[in-house]
Amino acid sequence: MASTTAGAPMRGSRFKMLAQRLEVRMLALALVIGFCLSLLSPYFLTHSNIFNMLDQSVVIGIVAVGMTFVILTGGIDLSVGSVAGLTGIILGLSLQHMPIVPAIAVAVLAGGGIGLVSGLLINLFGLAAFVVTLGVMAIGRSLAYILSGQTAISDIPEGMQDIVYTNILGVPSNILFLIALYIVAWAYLTYTKGGRTIYAVGSNKEAARAAGLNTLFYSVLPYVLSGALSAVAVTFSISQLLSADPLMGNAMELDAIAAVVIGGASLYGGRGSMIGTLIGVFIMVMIRNGLNLMGVSPFWQGSAIGTIIILALLVERLVSSRASR
Amino acid sequence: MQHPPPQGDKPLLLAARDVTKTFDRTRALAGADFELAEGEIHGLLGANGAGKSTLSKIISGHHSFDSGEMLYRGQSIRLRNTRDALRIGIAIVMQETSLVPDLTVLENIFLPELGRPGRLDYAAMRERGRVILDSLGQSDSLPFDWKVRQLSSAQKQLVEIAKALGVGAKLIIFDEPTAALSPGEVSRLFDVMARLRETGRGLVFVSHRLEEVFSITDRVTVMREGRTVLKAHPTADLSQAELIRAMVGAELGAIYTEPHRQGEARHGPAILEVSHLAAQPQVKDVSFSVRAGEILGLGGLVGAGRSETVEAIFGLRPRSGGEVRLAGRDLRANDPQAAIRAGLGFVAEDRRTQNIVPDLSVKENLLLAHLGAHRGFLRGYQSRKRKVSELLQRLGLPEERLMDASMLNFSGGMQQKIIMARWLLLSPKVLILDEPTKGVDIGTRAGIYAMLRDIVAEGAAVIVVSSDFEELLGISDRIVVVSDGCTIADLPSAMLDEEKLTLLAAPRTSMAHNTAMLEHFAREHGGAGFWALVEEDRIICLNAVVANAALDPGFKAGEACVAAQTQIPRALSRREPIFVPEADNGRTTLLLPMRNSRGHDLGWVGLSLFPDAELPQPEAIKARIDSIAAAL
Numbered sequence: 007m008a009s010t011t012a013g014a015p016m017r018g019s020r021f022k023m024l025a026q027r028l029e030v031r032m033l034a035l036a037l038v039i040g041f042c043l044s045l046l047s048p049y050f051l052t053h054s055n056i057f058n059m060l061d062q063s064v065v066i067g068i069v070a071v072g073m074t075f076v077i078l079t080g081g082i083d084l085s086v087g088s089v090a091g092l093t094g095i096i097l098g099l100s101l102q103h104m105p106i107v108p109a110i111a112v113a114v115l116a117g118g119g120i121g122l123v124s125g126l127l128i129n130l131f132g133l134a135a136f137v138v139t140l141g142v143m144a145i146g147r148s149l150a151y152i153l154s155g156q157t158a159i160s161d162i163p164e165g166m167q168d169i170v171y172t173n174i175l176g177v178p179s180n181i182l183f184l185i186a187l188y189i190v191a192w193a194y195l196t197y198t199k200g201g202r203t204i205y206a207v208g209s210n211k212e213a214a215r216a217a218g219l220n221t222l223f224y225s226v227l228p229y230v231l232s233g234a235l236s237a238v239a240v241t242f243s244i245s246q247l248l249s250a251d252p253l254m255g256n257a258m259e260l261d262a263i264a265a266v267v268i269g270g271a272s273l274y275g276g277r278g279s280m281i282g283t284l285i286g287v288f289i290m291v292m293i294r295n296g297l298n299l300m301g302v303s304p305f306w307q308g309s310a311i312g313t314i315i316i317l318a319l320l321v322e323r324l325v326s327s328r329a330s331r
Numbered sequence: 332m333q334h335p336p337p338q339g340d341k342p343l344l345l346a347a348r349d350v351t352k353t354f355d356r357t358r359a360l361a362g363a364d365f366e367l368a369e370g371e372i373h374g375l376l377g378a379n380g381a382g383k384s385t386l387s388k389i390i391s392g393h394h395s396f397d398s399g400e401m402l403y404r405g406q407s408i409r410l411r412n413t414r415d416a417l418r419i420g421i422a423i424v425m426q427e428t429s430l431v432p433d434l435t436v437l438e439n440i441f442l443p444e445l446g447r448p449g450r451l452d453y454a455a456m457r458e459r460g461r462v463i464l465d466s467l468g469q470s471d472s473l474p475f476d477w478k479v480r481q482l483s484s485a486q487k488q489l490v491e492i493a494k495a496l497g498v499g500a501k502l503i504i505f506d507e508p509t510a511a512l513s514p515g516e517v518s519r520l521f522d523v524m525a526r527l528r529e530t531g532r533g534l535v536f537v538s539h540r541l542e543e544v545f546s547i548t549d550r551v552t553v554m555r556e557g558r559t560v561l562k563a564h565p566t567a568d569l570s571q572a573e574l575i576r577a578m579v580g581a582e583l584g585a586i587y588t589e590p591h592r593q594g595e596a597r598h599g600p601a602i603l604e605v606s607h608l609a610a611q612p613q614v615k616d617v618s619f620s621v622r623a624g625e626i627l628g629l630g631g632l633v634g635a636g637r638s639e640t641v642e643a644i645f646g647l648r649p650r651s652g653g654e655v656r657l658a659g660r661d662l663r664a665n666d667p668q669a670a671i672r673a674g675l676g677f678v679a680e681d682r683r684t685q686n687i688v689p690d691l692s693v694k695e696n697l698l699l700a701h702l703g704a705h706r707g708f709l710r711g712y713q714s715r716k717r718k719v720s721e722l723l724q725r726l727g728l729p730e731e732r733l734m735d736a737s738m739l740n741f742s743g744g745m746q747q748k749i750i751m752a753r754w755l756l757l758s759p760k761v762l763i764l765d766e767p768t769k770g771v772d773i774g775t776r777a778g779i780y781a782m783l784r785d786i787v788a789e790g791a792a793v794i795v796v797s798s799d800f801e802e803l804l805g806i807s808d809r810i811v812v813v814s815d816g817c818t819i820a821d822l823p824s825a826m827l828d829e830e831k832l833t834l835l836a837a838p839r840t841s842m843a844h845n846t847a848m849l850e851h852f853a854r855e856h857g858g859a860g861f862w863a864l865v866e867e868d869r870i871i872c873l874n875a876v877v878a879n880a881a882l883d884p885g886f887k888a889g890e891a892c893v894a895a896q897t898q899i900p901r902a903l904s905r906r907e908p909i910f911v912p913e914a915d916n917g918r919t920t921l922l923l924p925m926r927n928s929r930g931h932d933l934g935w936v937g938l939s940l941f942p943d944a945e946l947p948q949p950e951a952i953k954a955r956i957d958s959i960a961a962a963l
Contacts, residue, residue, distance in 0.1 A: 209691060276688070
């Protein structure tokens, strides 16, 4: 506590200051995991596997952007997976009646609309985000089944594949989209009034309101964004598979939340960054990819991933409490 | 092994020698010495960060110490936790109470026993609780079955004290116990402390407020930068200046710069006008205005509705009636952003929960109100760059500390200055500050007062809410008193002192008794009754009841005027316990002093009647007044 301190704390070296940043430590962890996996599997660091992993990062990476915004305000969105499933079905059905671009617009608007409802319920009526989005999660999945008639919609136009497989300078368009999205999100959070407000709202909502910030708008916006980005993510999935399944996005909320938290965000809000989340996404994808390469049974993979996540956070907590003392 | 007794005849309860404590990389105590005898109240003083809280928490078992020695009743002790401390009889009464809000008063008093196995004997607990409260002379002030959540700050503190006695504490530390209390509650607390001293307990009194230290402590210990600089010195031998010098390490001069009292000419036009503002349930009817270039004090007891009033003005609390006009334009309710853009600034009472955003850097905390007022998509920090540098110089904060990741590493005083600077950045027309020096050490306080003076010198208006009447009188040009959600007086501070302010602020329950008495007098005898403070040639009316309009004394409740300009100048100048007829023989007036049971002057009660009416016996009136006064 400030009132019990005398004299200024000592200044650390540049390296120490760097090491105090969670993102830096998590990047180191990602590199260590990558190094270990490259030793275990010679295929891991090949050009094609790296592109494969980037490709696998796209869907979860997009959802994690919305989740980062939500968690920064101190909220949580459990509905991203089922919103992805529902908006995927909406996209599949729309594609039977209209061209690709308007169909995608319908799906994204639907996702944003669902997020708007959740955000308003949470912030206007003071309901717990956990409970509201849990309810929306159940409703979303249920509607996905009903709208799809319990089967996958497989007559998706071939033109959808262009969204994923157009190469620009040798890089697939979905990977470029992911990179662009993270740059835009990072710039928004860092340099705009809205971005700084989102941090302030998550850190101390009462103080933010007393300073004249529009706390209601910037508390709801992340949910809208999260819903819309769930629809964007499922659009990329459908483009690859040329099929819209009501089960799409199942359990995706867990991967997204895990990626954000591994990336250093606090579930109480106010702390986290886009760079951290991106590293979190890569760590999740690398582990899964590595386990596949080593031929670990899919039934064991859940245990392995869960253990690694908990261990990573435990080590991080032990290291950070020493670093900040 | 028995420790040698101190210079007095009282045995030593606690002695600490050369105690050190380091938190992380910060040295909080660098050799603290302290001693406490049985049956004494010992003041522990120091600026913020001097280490007095750390020392208190080491004595009470919250922290361990690194090196040094601590003797309790002659035995060397090393406490691992607060339970260890409680077991040997050391308790602490803290600012943030350790009570459980949803349990009852009784359960909280005996909280340490709730963990024991077996059934609880509520009847026995109730009986023991009764005995404890009786011993404090506070038998009726605590309803045992209420939840602690429903209690006032003062009552919660009493529960803490009772809790300490419940475990048989011999040594009780009071950490800033008066911070949230009204003057009446403070004097009740001091009664309780004096009783505890009589029973041979040793009390440590940690405080910023010098006048309280002088009124209650036997000896004082002063700390500075983690060291004891003045050890166990008898309070009576010290002057206020000597204490300040010991605390700050330098001569400070007068803390309060003399308010401008050259009259109202130098103040500009009214800039903020509040009329009949209501925000249920705490704010009922508040009206006042403040002029450019003026510091207006908003005084009253804790719970009178002052904080709620300013929050409703600023838009943080819904209004239920009335209007607020800033520079001639209506200020919308419930919209802090609109208020800020119109030129209002607001430093809320609680720094930690209402002002500081802990995850943003110092720089962004400084720019937070800018962000609120800013129109545009980008954050626009560059546009404020020059003003930020200017303000930092004024605060005496090096520019590189701006990038510090957390406000929480600064002292309370510096945090407060940064929050004030957050608003100064916007050059507000009116700046409202709620308890601006709460938890701020004496050195920084002077800096804050100087900042307020600078702000009004530049033509802005300042409204200060404070429970510290001395502070309010010291810095304000004018004081508006709020009691029970209503403005009841609006007077230049030059006319007031702490005692008068206390009387004006007295809650409405005592005012209701008083009004009933005045009404009784006025109705029964067909005249006019009033309650007023009378000085040389001036009078401040606290309450007036006129049953017959022809006998109006010429002043109303909350008004101040010169005695010669009233309808009863003769009676006011004679002040004798008889009916005094006025020169025109239009009325005759009885003026009697009122004193409470502690002998405090409560002003004068007057009764004006027609001279041809049947005059009552002055003794009968006096008896009635005394019985009312005893209850105040």
